[in-house]
Amino acid sequence: MIDWFPIVFFTFKLLVLGTGMFFAIKWHYDQGRKKGTETRAVLRAGGKVAAVFVLSLLGLGLVTFVFVRMLGLDLSFS
Template identity: 55%
Template sequence: MDWVPIAFGTFKAAALLIAMFFAIKWHYDQGQKYGRQAVLRASAKVTGLFVLALLVVGGITFALSNFLGLDLTY
């Protein structure tokens, strides 16, 4: 049974690397198709939405933790 994590881990790493290669290639091709400004603008929008979502989830988590009485001090 010692070979199962090695085999599955290798398969997982290979699948992720192949998927990352094709994702980067697809995005690079889209950048060539639409132009640099449009891609940068879309990237900025996605980054902004991600940061906003991260702040909202963090705020909700903090508020819920305080509401439930969890000690959040160091």
């Protein structure tokens, strides 16, 4: 029984992910064909997401740096 689990699990996983990808691509394709989509709004939203990502990354780096210094770990590159 346990020998069949990886085969069944990965087959099921491929089917579910494949179906999900098909419908996601189809939905995006159908949305792109609709009239009146505003490119400017999409670019603005993408810029906001990118800015939040970069700020989160910088914040995580700062918190990590402070935590490492607080623990007294060596930060030298040599």
